[in-house]
Amino acid sequence: MVRARSEERRADILRAALEVIAERGYRGATLGSVAERVGLTQQGLLHYYPTKEALLVAVLEERDRWDTSGGRDREGWRLDLMESLVEYNAMRPGIVQTFSALLGESVTDGHPAREFFTERYTQVRASMADTLRQEFGDRLPGGLTPERAAPLVTAVMDGLQYQWLLDPSAVDMPGAFRDFVRLLYGSDAPA
Amino acid sequence: MVRARSEERRADILRAALEVIAERGYRGATLGSVAERVGLTQQGLLHYYPTKEALLVAVLEERDRWDTSGGRDREGWRLDLMESLVEYNAMRPGIVQTFSALLGESVTDGHPAREFFTERYTQVRASMADTLRQEFGDRLPGGLTPERAAPLVTAVMDGLQYQWLLDPSAVDMPGAFRDFVRLLYGSDAPA
Numbered sequence: 001m002v003r004a005r006s007e008e009r010r011a012d013i014l015r016a017a018l019e020v021i022a023e024r025g026y027r028g029a030t031l032g033s034v035a036e037r038v039g040l041t042q043q044g045l046l047h048y049y050p051t052k053e054a055l056l057v058a059v060l061e062e063r064d065r066w067d068t069s070g071g072r073d074r075e076g077w078r079l080d081l082m083e084s085l086v087e088y089n090a091m092r093p094g095i096v097q098t099f100s101a102l103l104g105e106s107v108t109d110g111h112p113a114r115e116f117f118t119e120r121y122t123q124v125r126a127s128m129a130d131t132l133r134q135e136f137g138d139r140l141p142g143g144l145t146p147e148r149a150a151p152l153v154t155a156v157m158d159g160l161q162y163q164w165l166l167d168p169s170a171v172d173m174p175g176a177f178r179d180f181v182r183l184l185y186g187s188d189a190p191a
Numbered sequence: 192m193v194r195a196r197s198e199e200r201r202a203d204i205l206r207a208a209l210e211v212i213a214e215r216g217y218r219g220a221t222l223g224s225v226a227e228r229v230g231l232t233q234q235g236l237l238h239y240y241p242t243k244e245a246l247l248v249a250v251l252e253e254r255d256r257w258d259t260s261g262g263r264d265r266e267g268w269r270l271d272l273m274e275s276l277v278e279y280n281a282m283r284p285g286i287v288q289t290f291s292a293l294l295g296e297s298v299t300d301g302h303p304a305r306e307f308f309t310e311r312y313t314q315v316r317a318s319m320a321d322t323l324r325q326e327f328g329d330r331l332p333g334g335l336t337p338e339r340a341a342p343l344v345t346a347v348m349d350g351l352q353y354q355w356l357l358d359p360s361a362v363d364m365p366g367a368f369r370d371f372v373r374l375l376y377g378s379d380a381p382a
Contacts, residue, residue: 026299097298104295107288107356108217118357125354125361142374151367152374155350162349163316163342165298166309170316176342183333183343183374 010048010058013038017059022094026101031055053112056102063095064120068127077128077153078135079181086157086177093165100161125150142186149184156180201239201249204229208250213285217292222246244303247293254286255311259318268319268344269326270372277348277368284356291352316341333377340375347371 016038021029031052035045049055067085068076089096106113125147132146140149156177164173207229212220222243226236240246258276259267280287297304316338323337331340347368355364 027301101295101299103353104292104298107295107353108292110218114357117353121354121357122361142377144370144374148367148370151351151354151362152347152371155347155354155367156343157350158353159346159348159350160342162294162298162308163312163346166305166312170313171342176339176346179335179339180343183335183377186333186374186377 006048013040013045013048013055014059014062017055018063018095021059021098022092025094026098029056029098051112053102056098057113057116059095060099060102060120061116063099064124076131077124077150078131079153079184082153082157083174083178083181086160087174089161090164090173093168096161097165100158100165103158121154124154128153140184140186142184144184153180153184197239204231204236204239204246205250205253208246209254209286212250212289213283216285217289220247220289242303244293247289248304248307250286251290251293251311252307254290255315267322268315268341269322270344270375273344273348274365274369274372277351278365280352281355281364284359287352288356291349291356294349312345315345319344331375331377333375335375344371344375 013034017029017034020033020037024033029052031045031049032042034055035042038045045055049058068081102113103117105111106117108114128150129146132140132149136146139145144152160171160173160176164171204225208220208225211224211228215224220243222236222240223233225246226233229236236246240249259272293304294308296302297308299305319341320337323331323340327337330336335343351362351364351367355362
């Protein structure tokens with residue numbers, strides 16, 4: 001019962017954090033503003049998430065869970081779902097900004113989010129390769145193996161986000177991602 | 192004469208900053224350590240570069256100038272040169288880490304490097320599209336126009352850097368970039 005209440009409280013905090021991120025972006029998403037939104041003191045919030053980084057990592061983990069699960073079954077990183085995901089991301093700059101800023105920080109020495117991102121990418125590449133293999137077998141129509149396509153799909157998604165965040169009107173993020181998916185399909189590309 | 196000395200001093204500072212970045216990475220590249228390396232007081236260094244961000248942006252601008260100029264003529268962002276550049280980057284994690292960390296920070300509101308990166312990408316995309324058009328005409332063998340290929344090339348380079356910085360042994364950055372270039376060549380890809 002205590003455990004259930006605590007889980008519920010964590011879910012409330014993550015929802016509140018997501019709202020604050022959507023409204024105020026990475027810099028505005030302070031522990032204080034999230035605590036206020038969810039009706040906790042800052043001290044109370046620290047009991048669940050001891051740092052801003054820990055809270056944001058939890059938000060990003062939760063987002064990954066939502067983004068890769070469709071309907072009853074886990075769907076994994078299917079290419080057509082990825083296209084929809086990039087379209088969806090283009091409508092939520094706050095969380096994309098938070099992801100991109102934290103990813104940028106995480107590559108510096110000793111950053112608290114480094115382990116999360118390192119493990120995330122290991123899992124994303126493996127899960128994406130699995131999903132591509134189920135869809136295409138040992139080789140995608142454009143010629144790459146699933147294992148060699150996976151880091152590229154991930155890189156294109158991440159890299160486009162930086163260009164789009166800096167200059168949304170200059171970069172058609174979903175269109176560019178669809179261009180890339182067509183390259184993976186090679187001459188078999190759907191029109 | 193005074194101008195020439197000042198330009199020379201700036202060049203010395205950027206060289207020193209590049210050395211410190213190579214040795215100590217993004218976090219270690221403090222104004223104090225760069226000042227010490229070049230034989231200035233920190234106050235003296237601030238006369239040339241008032242903040243760490245201003246200094247790092249100047250280093251990244253200088254790197255872009257070197258990276259895109261070969262021999263006597265400016266070469267721009269030619270695809271085969273890009274492959275060599277990614278190979279070269281895989282041997283200099285310090286500067287790649289500095290670029291990636293600063294790019295990550297720059298997408299947050301009001302960051303001092305935001306303008307630099309926004310303009311950089313505008314220029315990189317335009318220059319890359321020009322170079323691709325000179326090489327391939329209106330359409331790359333894989334089917335994309337130069338203008339639609341340019342943001343993807345840039346995104347793949349940037350995105351792979353994050354995965355590689357987090358886990359160098361798991362990501363063959365130059366190999367993955369070559370895979371992507373082969374996709375751009377489509378079925379005309381050199382073996």
